[in-house]
Amino acid sequence: MTELDKFDYRLLELLQENSRLTGSELSTQVGLSSAACLRRVQRLRETGVIERDVAVVSPKAFGKRMMIIVLLTMERDRPDRYILMREAFAKMPEVVQCHHVTGAHDFVLRIQVADMDEYSEFVERVFHEPYIKRYESLAVLGSLK
Known part of the structure; x- marks a missing residue:
């Protein structure tokens, strides 16, 4: 270290x-x-303390003004789906961050969309699979840091 x-x-x-x-x-x-x-x-x-340098692209430049944080819980009897979900989330342009976490939820997602209609379409397309137990959406009002 x-x-x-x-x-x-x-x-x-x-x-x-x-x-x-x-x-x-x-x-x-x-x-x-x-x-x-x-x-x-x-x-x-x-030494790897700085892993990489990145450009932070403004989602607003692409009309993606709304940020949603999603707490996603999977059905516990479907561990095979965790890998599939990670792979699927990596390919979804709306998902700008995905964290596989411990605790009451399995994934924390940061979704960037233009508006609530686009988010509703995303929810219908992604979160109504039988192996998804529940999800909780948190609309971000502002970012402090």
């Missing part, structure tokens, strides 16, 4: 907000030289 200090944590915090910050910009906010910041960032990447 990689030892992290206060400078590493600050770099990670800044890069999570904007992974395109330059060494100079990082230096100003962290209090180390630009070269030291870049060496640390490279080490964080090489």
Whole structure:
């Protein structure tokens, strides 16, 4: 496991907000030289602390203004369906995040749709299988972080 200090944590915090910050910009906010910041960032990447850099695409740019969080519970006597559901969710464009979880529910999904009509169509197409015990939909009013 990689030892992290206060400078590493600050770099990670800044890069999570904007992974395109330059060494100079990082230096100003962290209090180390630009070269030291870049060496640390490279080490964080090489050791797997930073797994990857991604572009966060705005769903609104594609007319997907509504976010729904779904708590999905499967029938317990159908464990073969877990693998099939994971594979199916991975292919559905409306599903932008899928987590197989422990506890009362089996999956937590983040669904991005244009409106409630599109979500209703998604529900009819996906959640009315006999191996799905129940689902709970939570419409997101706003995101804080």
